Amino acid sequence: MYPDLPRDRMIRLGNSSGEGARLVLLSKQKRVEAEAIARNITYFELNASQAFMNKFVGSMFLPHTNLDYFPTVKEKLIQRGLVEG
Numbered sequence: 483m484y485p486d487l488p489r490d491r492m493i494r495l496g497n498s499s500g501e502g503a504r505l506v507l508l509s510k511q512k513r514v515e516a517e518a519i520a521r522n523i524t525y526f527e528l529n530a531s532q533a534f535m536n537k538f539v540g541s542m543f544l545p546h547t548n549l550d551y552f553p554t555v556k557e558k559l560i561q562r563g564l565v566e567g
Contacts, residue, residue: 486551486552486553486554486555502516545559549565
């Protein structure tokens with residue numbers, strides 16, 4: 483899901499995970515950097531948080547259940563008479 487920003491503010495990264503894997507395989511320095519990053523990662527079990535799960539499930543609907551998060555979408559729906567302002 484894209485944030486409610488103008489499209490010219492968004493940059494597509496393409497296959498960034500594939501590019502990262504390629505760099506790590508070809509460069510010892512990048513591998514060292516990746517290992518340092520991995521050592522500093524903290525793992526959170528997000529599905530253990532009921533508040534997170536409620537927001538996560540609610541965000542799966544299109545349009546979002548809270549249109550205030552996407553004012554551009556909300557305005558277009560209002561203009562088309564699909565929701566009330």
